[in-house]
Amino acid sequence: xxxxxxxxxxxxxxxxxxxxxxxxxxxxxxxxxxxxxxxxxxxxxxxxxxxxxxxxxxxxxxxxxxxxxxxxxxxxxxxxxxxxxxxxxxxxxxxxxxxxxxxxxxxxxxxxxxxxxxxxxxxxxxxxxxxxxxxxxxxxxxxxxxxxxxxxxxxxxxxxxxxxxxxxxxxxxxxxxxxxxxxxxxxxxxxxxxxxxxxxxxxxxxxxxxxxxxxxxxxxxxxx
Amino acid sequence: xxxxxxxxxxxxxxxxxxxxxxxxxxxxxxxxxxxxxxxxxxxxxxxxxxxxxxxxxxxxxxxxxxxxxxxxxxxxxxxxxxxxxxxxxxxxxxxxxxxxxxxxxxxxxxxxxxxxxxxxxxxxxxxxxxxxxxxxxxxxxxxxxxxxxxxxxxxxxxxxxxxxxxxxxxxxxxxxxxxxxxxxxxxxxxxxxxxxxxxxxxxxxxxxxxxxxxxxxxxxxxxx
DNA sequence: GTATGTGAAACCGTTCACAGCA
DNA sequence: TGCTGTGAACGGTTTCACATAC
Numbered sequence: 024x025x026x027x028x029x030x031x032x033x034x035x036x037x038x039x040x041x042x043x044x045x046x047x048x049x050x051x052x053x054x055x056x057x058x059x060x061x062x063x064x065x066x067x068x069x070x071x072x073x074x075x076x077x078x079x080x081x082x083x084x085x086x087x088x089x090x091x092x093x094x095x096x097x098x099x100x101x102x103x104x105x106x107x108x109x110x111x112x113x114x115x116x117x118x119x120x121x122x123x124x125x126x127x128x129x130x131x132x133x134x135x136x137x138x139x140x141x142x143x144x145x146x147x148x149x150x151x152x153x154x155x156x157x158x159x160x161x162x163x164x165x166x167x168x169x170x171x172x173x174x175x176x177x178x179x180x181x182x183x184x185x186x187x188x189x190x191x192x193x194x195x196x197x198x199x200x201x202x203x204x205x206x207x208x209x210x211x212x213x214x215x216x217x218x219x220x221x222x223x224x225x226x227x228x229x230x231x232x233x234x235x236x237x238x239x240x241x242x243x244x245x246x247x
Numbered sequence: 248x249x250x251x252x253x254x255x256x257x258x259x260x261x262x263x264x265x266x267x268x269x270x271x272x273x274x275x276x277x278x279x280x281x282x283x284x285x286x287x288x289x290x291x292x293x294x295x296x297x298x299x300x301x302x303x304x305x306x307x308x309x310x311x312x313x314x315x316x317x318x319x320x321x322x323x324x325x326x327x328x329x330x331x332x333x334x335x336x337x338x339x340x341x342x343x344x345x346x347x348x349x350x351x352x353x354x355x356x357x358x359x360x361x362x363x364x365x366x367x368x369x370x371x372x373x374x375x376x377x378x379x380x381x382x383x384x385x386x387x388x389x390x391x392x393x394x395x396x397x398x399x400x401x402x403x404x405x406x407x408x409x410x411x412x413x414x415x416x417x418x419x420x421x422x423x424x425x426x427x428x429x430x431x432x433x434x435x436x437x438x439x440x441x442x443x444x445x446x447x448x449x450x451x452x453x454x455x456x457x458x459x460x461x462x463x464x465x466x467x468x469x470x471x
Numbered sequence: 472g473t474a475t476g477t478g479a480a481a482c483c484g485t486t487c488a489c490a491g492c493a
Numbered sequence: 494t495g496c497t498g499t500g501a502a503c504g505g506t507t508t509c510a511c512a513t514a515c
Contacts, residue, residue, distance in 0.1 A: 028483095065427050076499070084491070084495080086496070217421075218266075294506090308476080
């Protein structure tokens with residue numbers, strides 16, 4: 024390995040490996056080969072070995088990987104051993120669902136604050152979190168050590184929400200608004216964009232003939 | 248162009264172009280160059296021209312692209328001129344939020360059915376949609392011409408939900424459950440996986456030193 | 472002059488194939 | 494023997510650079 028650049032997608036896969044290793048562990052499986060794990064994850068075995076090689080040597084030649092040990096090592100890489108504190112901006116339907124979402128709660132994430140612009144939402148308690156007004160963001164984010172901000176506001180308010188989070192000291196943002204946030208270089212942003220995904224489905228389900236164009240004779244073919 | 252394969256990611260970008268062209272159009276902008284549009288979308292201008300070249304020649308040399316015309320052409324490619332019918336499976340917090348989500352409603356998508364396993368949820372009306380029991384899926388999906396299924400159930404029920412949707416005739420699935428669905432080849436699946444995205448953030452925010460490994464001397468560097 | 476459309480080049484990630492080791 | 498770890502080959506996407514057209 025050495026000082027190589029690690030593709031972002033490799034990190035996503037590591038998280039996927041961790042998820043499936045946890046399931047194997049729960050089933051009592053103690054050792055797994057890259058072939059078996061690759062099969063479960065639906066990818067190429069060499070890919071797994073390459074991804075792991077970025078960070079070290081975790082397997083035993085001729086044997087495979089010890090499930091518990093590999094899980095522990097990936098956990099260290101991804102920071103899974105630490106609990107991360109989230110703040111939500113925008114407590115609409117989506118925001119509300121995220122506050123209660125099982126994939127966040129009990130998976131190393133805790134919402135420690137929630138903010139909304141609308142006065143009628145302020146003060147509502149959802150689980151352990153009480154909705155606070157935007158004016159309190161700066162203070163609460165610092166007091167409660169928020170590390171990641173989750174944006175679930177309307178597109179028109181998302182940039183402002185991001186600016187406020189960053190000013191309050193947040194360095195990671197999970198953005199559900201369908202816009203490209205402009206952020207300083209030290210801030211990491213991950214976007215979750217429902218409609219882009221749906222549009223891909225829509226394209227694939229659209230028969231090629233209906234989009235045939237004036238200047239073409241053959242319809243384009245989609246990559247598998 | 249001709250008979251080339253079109254990368255799936257190019258389709259995602261087309262959807263992004265459409266979104267931003269719509270905004271430009273609303274602002275009264277009539278012509279846009281690939282440089283300007285690329286700047287807005289945060290990508291390389293040549294990328295835009297290449298993506299469009301898969302489908303035809305939509306620009307005017309020395310001038311740029313007419314916003315309305317390009318929007319129309321991309322709309323034809325993506326099937327944006329048609330309304331698509333969705334069915335939701337799993338009316339929990341997330342499902343409820345999706346039913347009301349503005350990016351679906353008024354953007355060419357309509358939920359025409361919703362299903363839930365729990366009897367106490369059956370019969371509830373959300374907007375125009377009444378929650379139905381799973382047993383009615385086969386009939387309702389066919390009656391109402393559902394084209395895309397949206398899965399928002401617990402991970403343990405997601406495969407079953409997919410199987411039922413496919414049996415009922417659905418060919419596209421938007422899956423919010425954190426598992427890899429096993430589907431027949433003719434079915435298109437797009438996954439939206441919150442926790443994988445959060446884990447990427449978590450990795451980037453984890454200081455390299457804390458994951459330094461026994462067998463290394465230098466911490467790995469993240470790709471920008 | 473200016474911006475598109477497009478071959479060619481560069482870059483990056485994936486897969487292969489085998490050396491190395493238990 | 495069996496499976497990992499990894500250099501090399503491959504394939505695909507992005508970017509460059511320029512001919513082409515307005």
